[in-house]
Amino acid sequence: MSDSAASPARASAGAEGRPAGPPAERPCGTCPYRKDVLSGLWAREEYDKLRGYDRPTFAQPVTLWLCHQHDRDSPRRRVCAGWAGCHDGTTLLAVRVALATGLLCPANARAVESYTSPVPLFASGSQAADHGLADLDTPSLEAVQAIAAFDRRRPAPTVRGEATTTPTPEMVQPIANLNRQPAALAQSEPAGDTPRADKPGIPPSKPDPAGS
Structure with missing residues (x-):
């Protein structure tokens, strides 16, 4: 998928009519929004996508950011808690589109908007991306x-x-x-040395031809 927004149809595609669940009680240990998360876990493209949700509402991606612990079609799929806690959910375009397309039910949309993380999070997607890329x-x-x-x-x-x-x-x-x-x-590896990887990070998803 590209860094830019996918279409609303793409955002709900493959969901088999199941709304996404609300954020978990706390962000998972590998969530890129956590301040204590390890750096370099994800592919560059994925970190760069975090920045899009810092934009004004009209310029944000419409794709709902789901927790990477569950597949899109899993009955356990849910909104990323770090994403919900980092951003003001009332200004997220993706939440509005998901509510309109049935990817979020009203109760879960409210849960995103009112979510507060029990662990420290970065103040923006850009801060999270900078840390991850370091x-x-x-x-x-x-x-x-x-x-x-x-x-x-x-x-x-x-x-x-x-x-x-x-x-x-x-x-x-x-x-x-x-x-x-x-x-x-x-x-x-000697103590204190850092291993190198030719292609570090969890691979990005396949580019989205529907993205713009």
């Missing part, structure tokens, strides 16, 4: 291990809840390479 080229061993652990929990690389049903080799190979690295790195 170690993208030299992720720490902890970040590499977190990427590998995340990949093992999922049947295919997915991003912000939008599942890729047929992953391409280009998407899978970077994570497959990282999966083989943590054990060897733990034995070979």
